[in-house]
Amino acid sequence: MGLLQDKLAKYDEPQKYMAEGIYPYFREIEGKQGTEVLMGGHRVLMFGSNAYTGLTGDDRVIEAGVAAMRKYGSGCAGSRFLNGTLDIHVQLEKELAAFVGKEEALCFATGFTVNSGVIPCLTGRGDYIICDDRDHASIVDGKRLSFSQNLKYKHNDMADLEKQLQKCNPDAIKLIIVDGVFSMEGDLANLPEIVRLKHKYNASIMVDEAHGLGVFGKQGRGVCDYFGLTDEVDLIMGTFSKSLASIGGFIAADKSIINWLKHNARTYIFSASATPAATASALEALHILQQEPERLENLWNVTNYALKRFRESGFEIGATESPIIPLYVRDTEKTFMVTKLAFDEGVFINPVIPPACAPQDTLVRFALMANHTHEQVDEAIQKLTKVFKQLELL
Numbered sequence: 001m002g003l004l005q006d007k008l009a010k011y012d013e014p015q016k017y018m019a020e021g022i023y024p025y026f027r028e029i030e031g032k033q034g035t036e037v038l039m040g041g042h043r044v045l046m047f048g049s050n051a052y053t054g055l056t057g058d059d060r061v062i063e064a065g066v067a068a069m070r071k072y073g074s075g076c077a078g079s080r081f082l083n084g085t086l087d088i089h090v091q092l093e094k095e096l097a098a099f100v101g102k103e104e105a106l107c108f109a110t111g112f113t114v115n116s117g118v119i120p121c122l123t124g125r126g127d128y129i130i131c132d133d134r135d136h137a138s139i140v141d142g143k144r145l146s147f148s149q150n151l152k153y154k155h156n157d158m159a160d161l162e163k164q165l166q167k168c169n170p171d172a173i174k175l176i177i178v179d180g181v182f183s184m185e186g187d188l189a190n191l192p193e194i195v196r197l198k199h200k201y202n203a204s205i206m207v208d209e210a211h212g213l214g215v216f217g218k219q220g221r222g223v224c225d226y227f228g229l230t231d232e233v234d235l236i237m238g239t240f241s242k243s244l245a246s247i248g249g250f251i252a253a254d255k256s257i258i259n260w261l262k263h264n265a266r267t268y269i270f271s272a273s274a275t276p277a278a279t280a281s282a283l284e285a286l287h288i289l290q291q292e293p294e295r296l297e298n299l300w301n302v303t304n305y306a307l308k309r310f311r312e313s314g315f316e317i318g319a320t321e322s323p324i325i326p327l328y329v330r331d332t333e334k335t336f337m338v339t340k341l342a343f344d345e346g347v348f349i350n351p352v353i354p355p356a357c358a359p360q361d362t363l364v365r366f367a368l369m370a371n372h373t374h375e376q377v378d379e380a381i382q383k384l385t386k387v388f389k390q391l392e393l394l
């Protein structure tokens, strides 16, 4: 064994939680991801999914993927730049650009590779990238790959953002990057104030709409649309892995930005394009989102119901304003215990521990989909109340 193995063999945290019987990860799902799933022969209510629109099991979305696979094959065998561009990639880009309200869009194979490829490609030496300290890991990795100076401000603290902007050379590019909806705690970026500061300091803004798309704004166009600030935001990023019931991601912006990214973003050029099935499924989900406004209505109906019920039941749920409801536990071990006991009771929720949140903010993340019923929410809250009481968290 070498030095590498010697070092990594010391990493035994997962084994510690396995020995305690509370290791919560890599559970296998034996079927489609609906509001109920089968795991290890055990039927559980799914409140840990990001499929807010509830379209991952939709027959039309599935059939679109199957038909595309028949027509185009199983993979594209190359980069978009060379042999990997299909007509449906281009169609999806056009429709997404129109949907979010930008001139053009580019599709990538995952949302992660949008952020990790686009962010380092936009600004150069002497410029600045300014992030909220709760921004998603893909944004953090994108800025790490950049030659620019990286600044961050305390979560949604606009005075701190202004302080960071004041540090910058006024003649350099200053790109502010935020999650529109914060992925673990469900609160929104203070976009109106960020836009005001953008003008004051001549900065630019990129918004990650991973959790805003399909949830906020007209027909689910996202948080920028919800605030009426689409024209003020320079770049809008989104993923297909949540509301669009597939896998992939996109960046939308004006023509000059897209022209640059198209020829320079390394994860776009040096990585193979999204599969035909993934692309066609996302396209079909995008159509359904626009054709069936009742989905969004259902999502908000059940979300508002759950928010009210959790608050009434005494759970600490922070500042969420979205279908992502954090149930704070504030202790890693207890967070895993809640996850395990809830699973045994028949409720699947996700544990969130550092680095996905601050160490004092560990939580279980309860997320809603458009096809959840009030009865399912009632059942889950009743079971979670039992678990939280058992662990003296309520």
Ligand code: PMP
Binding pocket: 110, 111, 112, 113, 115, 136, 138, 179, 183, 208, 210, 211, 239, 240, 241, 247, 248, 249
């Ligand atoms: N941005 C945010 C805010 C996310 O939550 C995620 C996924 N969890 C991503 C980007 C990455 O998206 P994908 O899963 O499509 O790679």
